[in-house]
Amino acid sequence: MMGIQKVMVIGAGQMGSGIAQVCAQAGYEVKLNDMKQEFFERGYGVISKNLTRDVEKGRKTEDEKAAILARITMSLDLQDASDVDIIIEAAVENMEVKQSIFQQLDKIAPAQVILATNTSSLPITEIAAVTNRPEQVIGMHFMNPVPVMKLVEIIRGLATSDEVYKAVEEMTVELAKTPVEVNDFPGFISNRILLPMINEAIYALYEGVASKEAIDDVMKLGMNHPMGPLTLADFIGLDTCLSIMEILHEGLGDSKYRPCPLLRKYVAAGWLGKKSGRGFYVYE
Numbered sequence: 001m002m003g004i005q006k007v008m009v010i011g012a013g014q015m016g017s018g019i020a021q022v023c024a025q026a027g028y029e030v031k032l033n034d035m036k037q038e039f040f041e042r043g044y045g046v047i048s049k050n051l052t053r054d055v056e057k058g059r060k061t062e063d064e065k066a067a068i069l070a071r072i073t074m075s076l077d078l079q080d081a082s083d084v085d086i087i088i089e090a091a092v093e094n095m096e097v098k099q100s101i102f103q104q105l106d107k108i109a110p111a112q113v114i115l116a117t118n119t120s121s122l123p124i125t126e127i128a129a130v131t132n133r134p135e136q137v138i139g140m141h142f143m144n145p146v147p148v149m150k151l152v153e154i155i156r157g158l159a160t161s162d163e164v165y166k167a168v169e170e171m172t173v174e175l176a177k178t179p180v181e182v183n184d185f186p187g188f189i190s191n192r193i194l195l196p197m198i199n200e201a202i203y204a205l206y207e208g209v210a211s212k213e214a215i216d217d218v219m220k221l222g223m224n225h226p227m228g229p230l231t232l233a234d235f236i237g238l239d240t241c242l243s244i245m246e247i248l249h250e251g252l253g254d255s256k257y258r259p260c261p262l263l264r265k266y267v268a269a270g271w272l273g274k275k276s277g278r279g280f281y282v283y284e
């Protein structure tokens with residue numbers, strides 16, 4: 001397999017912009033794709049702010065910052081996938097959206113190109129099945145905030161080749177992250193364990209066991225979690241949390257994974273957490 005040099009990231013949201021940043025920091029050329037220029041600019045703005053903080057803290061020079069930003073270019077058209085080595089998709093957590101993107105990419109990108117998805121929970125095998133190259137499709141699951149968190153969960157679909165797995169594992173190490181290999185089951189490892197805890201915290205709030213602050217304090221001060229579960233839910237995005245719980249519920253068929261009605265209500269209200277300004281807490 002040819003070495004990976006050019007990367008395309010689909011979706012310039014909180015995850016896509018973080019993935020673009022760490023790829024550019026590691027020296028890859030990055031095309032950051034979203035549907036509208038304003039979405040690209042929002043993501044690019046976050047990257048620029050992160051790098052400015054690194055310069056202020058003395059971790060990077062102004063020249064390094066400029067070089068990293070210069071490696072990131074805007075893409076508003078999936079046709080730009082025609083000359084990259086790997087595509088990492090980080091659009092919304094929705095199977096129809098992801099399958100549609102993968103179907104298009106399969107037609108545009110040359111046959112050897114790896115198609116990776118940053119999905120939190122959707123089956124890699126089902127995404128791969130809409131392409132003519134299921135052996136080239138793989139899960140590359142980064143954690144939020146991407147520039148800080150060390151883990152990349154690498155998920156093999158049913159047909160993923162060893163060669164593709166190895167190339168993605170090597171790239172993960174290049175990005176200064178630690179790869180962990182996981183098979184394709186709902187929620188993989190990370191979200192199979194994390195999301196039921198968050199959902200249970202929402203049930204505790206829903207049932208009036210304690211206030212949101214008290215629930216978060218118990219887990220922060222009692223278990224040394226860096227954030228309480230309700231703060232973390234807001235940070236991940238309540239729409240993403242609900243999608244993951246639905247995948248666990250459907251995919252594993254056990255009622256213990258049922259999403260809390262309060263989570264559904266907040267998402268229906270558009271209270272999506274930090275990214276929309278309001279979730280369990282109010283931001284600004």
Ligand SMILES: CC(=O)CC(=O)SCCNC(=O)CCNC(=O)[C@H](O)C(C)(C)COP(=O)(O)OP(=O)(O)OC[C@H]1O[C@@H](n2cnc3c(N)ncnc32)[C@H](O)[C@@H]1OP(=O)(O)O
Nearest residue numbers: 050053057120142143144145147148190191226227232236
């Ligand atoms: C849903 C999924 O599919 C999978 C997931 O991602 S689940 C979510 C996984 N993530 C977590 O669980 C995060 C839990 N929270 C944390 O680890 C911490 O609260 C945190 C790292 C986010 C912030 O840490 P903190 O100590 O409270 O705050 P703060 O001191 O501001 O930040 C710590 C460092 O991270 C950096 N940082 C924080 N947020 C950042 C961001 N969004 N982007 C870049 N850097 C960031 C800060 O610059 C700071 O760096 P230095 O210490 O080197 O100066």
Ligand SMILES: NC(=O)C1=CN([C@@H]2O[C@H](COP(=O)(O)OP(=O)(O)OC[C@H]3O[C@@H](n4cnc5c(N)ncnc54)[C@H](OP(=O)(O)O)[C@@H]3O)[C@@H](O)[C@H]2O)C=CC1
Nearest residue numbers: 011012013014015016034035090091092093119120144236
């Ligand atoms: N949040 C988290 O903690 C984590 C999330 N993930 C996964 O990463 C993915 C992205 O999540 P996150 O970044 O939080 O979500 P965001 O909502 O922040 O970002 C999604 C981005 O993708 C864009 N988008 C939507 N549809 C398309 C499309 N068809 N083509 C190109 N871009 C599109 C969105 O545009 P618009 O603004 O118009 O919707 C938005 O900019 C999801 O699969 C999620 O499960 C993985 C690990 C952690």
